[in-house]
Amino acid sequence: MRKALDTVRGNVLLKHSLIALLAAALVLLVMESVSPFRQGQLAMMAYYAIAAGGLTVLTGLSGQLSLGHGAFMAIGAYTTALLLQEREGALPMIVIILIAALVATVVGAIVGVAAARLHGPYIAGATLALAVAVPGIALHFSSVFGGEQGLNVKVPEVPRLADDALYFLTGTETSTSEWVAYSAWFLLIIVYFLLANLSASRIGRRWRAVRDDEVAASLAGIDLGRDRVVAFVVSAACAGVAGALLALASRLAAPGSFSLVLSLTLLSAVVLGGLGSLLGALLGSGLLALLPNLATSIGSSMGLSDVKAAELSPLVIGLTTMLVILLAPAGVVGSVRQLLAGRGPRATTAAAGTPGAGADTPTVAEPRG
Amino acid sequence: MNRWSRKAALATSMVASAVLVASCGAGGRSESSSSDGAAAENVPGVTDTSVKIGAHFPLTGVAAPGYSEIPSGAKAYFDYVNSKGGIHGRKIEYIVKDDGYVPTNTTQAVNELVQKEQVFAIVGGLGTPTHSAVVDFLNSEKVPDLFVSSGSIKWGDKPSERPMTFGWQPDYEIEGKIIGKYIKEKMPNAKIGLYLQDDDLGADGAKGLKQFVGDQVVKEVKYTPGNTDVAPQIAALQASKADLVVGFNVPSYTALSQLTALKLNYKPKWFYTNVGSDPKLVGSLLAKFSKGAVKDGNSALDGIMTTEYIPGVDSADDPWVKLWTKVWDEQGKDGELTNYRVYGMSQAYAFVSALQASGKNLTREGIVKAIEDGGAKWKGPNKLPFRYSKDSHLGISGVEVVEIKKGIGEPLQDPMVTDLGDAEIKPDSGTAEQAPNESGLPDDIKGAE
Amino acid sequence: MQQLITTLLNGLTMGMVYAAFALALVLIWRSTRIVNFAQAPMAMVTTYIAMVLIEGGLNYWLAFILALLSGFVLGAFVERVIVRPVEGKSDINAVILTLGLFIVLHALAALVFGSDYKSFPAPFGVRGITVGGHSLAITPFGIFTIVAVIVVMLLLLLLFQKTDVGLQMRASAFNPEVARLLGVKVSSMLTLGWALAALVGSLSGLLIAGGNLVHPGYMDSVVVFGFVAAVLGGLDSPLGAVVGGLIMGIALSLVSGYLGSGLVSLAALLILVAVLLVKPGGLFSHASERKV
CATH class of the missing domain: 3.40.50.2300 (Response regulator)
Structure with a gap:
């Protein structure tokens, strides 16, 4: 029995590692062949995906709806900005990102404890209030946080080691923006690796049990509160990392970056891709990062002014979200998976996948027994 | 999956990765590549035509x-x-x-x-x-x-x-200085309230102003662009009994401050920075707010002081x-x-x-x-010259204080020039505007060779 | 002292608006157990419709009434067409659906009406009232706001308590199965509930807009504050919504006036958390919690 379980677990880990390696190689290939502008867009996709990954685990696997992840991103971004006010003597970038994640985690723990007792619209409303409150705090304490103007971020130079390594691999010099893009993607791979393994582990199974049937889970001895808080903390940490990368990529931490619309579109991206699916989160984030530019081009060619064309993007995202919920609540990845498994696209809940089919783990790789 | 096939899978993936990576151009570092940066001849955005x-x-x-x-x-x-x-x-x-x-x-x-x-x-x-x-x-x-x-x-x-x-x-600092000196000379007993945008616009203006009339300031309030409720700020100004309010703000907030003051029956004298004081615009914003209570157009800002530095449509x-x-x-x-x-x-x-x-x-x-x-x-x-040089990239060197009457700014003082910090304020020495060329283009400027 | 009175009066006026919005949320919750986060942009859209009509030359009051009517229609439409398929099913789906609608309405408004900040007329004049030589920080329009909300609430009360339709609506909300058996057209009652709620929501949107700047996002903070007000009073209780709205209005005005406007959202969050942790059903709740 133990040997079989070990093989399964070993297998999952191996599978995830292989995928991670291939992904890293792919990133190198793609990044080198696109313009700096596209690199910036790819960086955006990466940090959205990190936040979305955390959110999909929270909402999809653990069943807790959060509309406030923009707030955790803001916390990560402002922490980063505060630590990077001077370029000289700044800590290494990776340390800064970890600190940002840590701060977001601490706040996430506090919020998570409060949120663990709420469900449905209450947790939605509370996290909505959080999403609006955090930028307001930054505005109020404007001497520290720079007010509406925000804080400029002085991105540190590319570390010597990384510069050499990347030169070895790609044959070209790396600018700081490129370096940020690379970091974003490598962090994405690492974060998703961790999330996928977490999701396939015992904790992941407990999350799903709590989501599907609180009463049964509680009877089975699962501590509802603690597991919920863990899920919240994990997702807040992801959002903190994403926020740090956002600050580095746009060289700015300002309240305007963390509007209500950000939190809502993040949730939409996750729903579109399929709640609980990391691949879905990645796809949704790709949409978020690339759609605005595309929409503006299409809109302009349709004769709309630039400003109006920019509104096409949220319109499309909102409409698609509504259609997905109405017609295919399992999202793109979820529906495809269901179709492949021979079932129809309608499921009872967006989050549940297929209730009762125990081994259904909507992650990047599926374990096979 | 048995052991052998797992090893094979691992090996294949590594080879695939290596091939992918090599295709990116992996290899030892040679002399600096020339791929980065624009070549000397090609200036971005510029062609011969x-x-x-x-x-x-x-x-x-x-x-x-x-x-x-x-x-x-x-x-x-x-x-x-x-x-x-x-x-x-x-x-x-x-x-x-x-x-x-x-x-x-x-x-x-x-x-x-x-x-x-x-x-x-x-x-x-x-x-x-x-x-x-x-x-x-x-x-x-x-x-x-x-x-x-x-x-x-x-x-x-x-x-x-x-x-x-x-x-x-x-810049706002020199505008603040010139306004400050004017107030000190003509309104030395005024109790000044400051209505500031919460960023450099407000901060630089206040800094210049306080150089001259810092002791006359009784209250300072700030607003964030985006939050259109300025009632708390105006109420605070009213409570401080300020009878002259100097605003460094954008036009919407000029209109909002006027509207809110009406609501609170607060009637100080107003002094707005030139970026926020176009009478026609503010008047039209105000007019929409109420049917008839505030009339449209030019009379909306009568009696308000501001500054100017280029001739306007009037x-x-x-x-x-x-x-x-x-x-x-x-x-x-x-x-x-x-x-x-x-x-x-x-x-x-x-x-x-x-x-x-x-x-x-x-x-x-x-x-x-x-x-x-x-x-x-x-x-x-x-109306005042630029300050461009190797040591300063700042633009126009001064402003003219005016009062708005029937939508037009009536000068209250000659145009003054100054610079940052404690540079003196003096009347402009006569490099005031000359008429444009016949063609309407600056073709009398000699180009570099 | 002057500042305190000003702040309180400001809070009272805003409080009535939050009360109206919270009332809209409560009406929808009672009938379909959904929190309609899209209520804010729905109100925003009807306000824009009013503005277009007024700019086209229509009399303010006529435009006002038409805007309310359009709210009614919009509410009915949203319930029938969009929300009907997810009623009674999982919580999460409904919330996400209303959020999607939120984004769509925002974008549509910006596309159709433009994202500029526009000023919205206030028909009663905007000069503060003077009482015995002291000026009060309340304008005739502010008084109108308070009166309008009270009138609407009384009308709703009459509707629910004294009319047949009201009885049917209450029955449908309380126990749909039994109501259906007794011959009540439950689905129509649900639609009517949403329509009325949207009308009340439109009212709050129009009242905030008067004498203020309007842009596609201007109602967004109201959804947060209105939600907190509704929860504060108890999502099941219309009276609670009104009381909650007033409390929120005054509390937030005090915070804004004395502490700073950036802290207002934080204050709302803290109030919400306090209520949910201490008395999750709200101040006026009568349903008790089910514990396992």
Whole structure:
């Protein structure tokens, strides 16, 4: 029995590692062949995906709806900005990102404890209030946080080691923006690796049990509160990392970056891709990062002014979200998976996948027994 | 999966990865590659027959009233110049992007302009909080950042830190100084309340003002652009019994402060910075708010003091205004000539002067040098001269204090010039505006060879 | 003292608006157990419709009434067409659906009406009232706001308590199965509930807009504050919504006036958390919690 379980677990880990390696190689290939502008867009996709990954685990696997992840991103971004006010003597970038994640985690723990007792619209409303409150705090304490103007971020130079390594691999010099893009993607791979393994582990199974049937889970001895808080903390940490990368990529931490619309579109991206699916989160984030530019081009060619064309993007995202919920609540990845498994696209809940089919783990790789 | 096939899978993946990576160009480091950076001949945005420039403006959002008209004025003047053959044979292509006065959007807009559109320079980017988000980027990418539409001092006080950036309008600190000195001389007993935007616009203005009348200030309130409820701020001013309120704010907030004061029956004397005080615009904003309680148009701001530095549409006899009217008639799109469009044209004139001075061989470093070397002597609609030099990238050196009567600014004092810090304030020594050339172009400026 | 009175009066006026919005949320919750986060942009859209009509030359009051009617229609439409398929199913789906609608309405408004900040007329004049030589920080329009909300609430009360339709609506909300058996057209009652709620929501949107700047996002903070007000009073209780709204209005005005406007959202969050942790059902709840 133990040997079989070990093989399964070993297998999952191996599978995830292989995928991670291939992904890293792919990133190198793609990044080198696109313009700096596209690199910036790819960086955006990466940090959205990190936040979305955390959110999909929270909402999809653990069943807790959060509309406030923009707030955790803001916390990560402002922490980063505060630590990077001077370029000289700044800590290494990776340390800064970890600190940002840590701060977001601490706040996430506090919020998570409060949120663990709420469900449905209450947790939605509370996290909505959080999403609006955090930028307001930054505005109020404007001497520290720079007010509406925000804080400029002085991105540190590319570390010597990384510069050499990347030169070895790609044959070209790396600018700081490129370096940020690379970091974003490598962090994405690492974060998703961790999330996928977490999701396939015992904790992941407990999350799903709590989501599907609180009463049964509680009877089975699962501590509802603690597991919920863990899920919240994990997702807040992801959002903190994403926020740090956002600050580095746009060289700015300002309240305007963390509007209500950000939190809502993040949730939409996750729903579109399929709640609980990391691949879905990645796809949704790709949409978020690339759609605005595309929409503006299409809109302009349709004769709309630039400003109006920019509104096409949220319109499309909102409409698609509504259609997905109405017609295919399992999202793109979820529906495809269901179709492949021979079932129809309608499921009872967006989050549940297929209730009762125990081994259904909507992650990047599926374990096979 | 048995052990063998697992090993095979692992091996295959590693080989695949290695192949992929090698195709990126992996290999030892040789001499420096030449792939990066523009080659010497190719200046971004410049061809023999055209020069492409970009700008970010709040076409929507809380700062849009008024400011969104500036680019249409600039475009009209550029089109006029193009209709006369351009400068040194180059026509000007002008791309404007909306940032809604939100700094995050500005970074995206400027990224697109610099990296996707590959503009030669950014001209007239608007907004203190917004442009602050992109100024470091533009300087590190060595993109000329000319004539920022904002009066923050950081566009020009330290050229060593921001060599590519130039201001244009009088900065808020010198405006504050001149206003402060005027108040000290003419209203020494006034109790001053400050109504400030919560960023450099408010901070720089207050700094200049306090140099002279710091002891007369009884209350300072700040607002954040985006939050349109200023009742707490105005109530606080009222409670402090301030009888003269000096505002460094954008036009929507002028209207809001007026409206709120009406609500609270608070009637101090008002003094607004020139960026927030166009009577026609504020009047039309106010008129909509209530049916008949506040009348439209020019009487809305009567009795309010402000400053000026270029002639506005109400000075119909001014030779520059005649030029702008001609330009707008020929090239303007919808709407009439407003003071914001005049601002846009005046600023555009400065850019065209810079193009002229750079000569046929147009480069990014070249245009910066041209402004530093000759800018202070250029002729233009500005009533006071520029301060451009190697040590200062700040623009117009002073303002004229006026009081608005029937929608027109009546001068209360001669135009004064000064500089940052404790530089003296003195009347302008006569480099006041001269009339424009016959052609309407700055073709008397000698270009660099 | 002057400042305190000003702040309180400001809070009272805003409080009535939050009360109206919270009432809209409560009406929808009672009938379909959904929190309609899209209520804010729905109100925003009807306000824009009013503005277009007024700019086209229509009399303010006529435009006002038409805007309310359009709210009614919009509410019915949203319930029938969009929300019907997810009623009774999982919580999360409904919330996400209303959020999607939130984004769509925002974008549509910006596309159709433009994102500019526009000023919205206030028909009663905007000069503060003077009482016995002291000026009060309340304008005739502010008084109108208070009166309008009270009138609407009384009308709703009459509707629910004294009319047949009201009885049917209450029955449908309380126990749909039994109501159906008794011949009540439950689905129509649900639609009517949403329509009425949207009408009340439109009212709050129009009242905030008067004498203020309007733009596609201007109602967004109201959804947060209105939600907190509704929860504060108890999502099941219309009276609670009104009381909650007033409390929120005054509390937030005090915070804004004395502490700073940036802290207002934080204050709302803290109030919400306090209520949910201490008395999750709200101040006026009568349903008790089910514990396992």
